[in-house]
Amino acid sequence: MAARDNLTKNQLLVLEKLEAATGPLSAYTLLDLLREQGFRAPLQVYRALDALMDAGFVHRLESMSAFVACSEPHDHNHRMIAFAICDKCGQVSEFSDEVVGRQLDTWVGSTGFTAKKAIIEFRGVCAKCAAMAA
Incomplete structure (x- = not known):
């Protein structure tokens, strides 16, 4: 897993929302939650999610088209x-x-x-x- 220090501001904001969530969140729910932090377009959320998935911080739940923060330290x-x-x-x-x-x-x-x-x-x-x- 990559270090949190290497995350961009947007990636960190998305990750923090996912870590604080009580369940999976869709990209559009994340967009709504992050509008006050300057998010205006779905592409901003999707770019952050893609980078977070590549770095091992986030998983996509295919059946729900939603995302969760990685909860287990694993390879x-x-x-x-x-x-x-x-x-x-x-x-x-x-x-x-x-x-x-x-x-x-x-x-x-x-x-x-x-x-x-x-x-x-x-x-x-x-x-x-x-x-x-x-």
């Missing part, structure tokens, strides 16, 4: 990240496991397919929401 080079997303409260838990990543690489590779990355998203109910429903 982003092994290409396998999984998320558990609560459909009730929006909480996102991040998982990264090198052993599982290697097993998936082996399985996918056995088909002749060359994978660049894997993002696995589990949708359901977190333990806190499940306990409240019981």
Whole structure:
């Protein structure tokens, strides 16, 4: 993961909003939250998000077209990240496991397919929401 010192002002503002959020945020929600800090166009947000993703500070949740701050210290080079997303409260838990990543690489590779990355998203109910429903 790159150092926060190397982030631009816009990247740092976007990252701070994501870190403070209680759930995933879309680029347009980020734009609305950052208008007072001088953000005027979606492109400003998308550029910051792209750089933050490349640096390993942010992940995109494909199924939601939304973004979350990276919550786990892990090596982003092994290409396998999984998320558990609560459909009730929006909480996102991040998982990264090198052993599982290697097993998936082996399985996918056995088909002749060359994978660049894997993002696995589990949708359901977190333990806190499940306990409240019981």
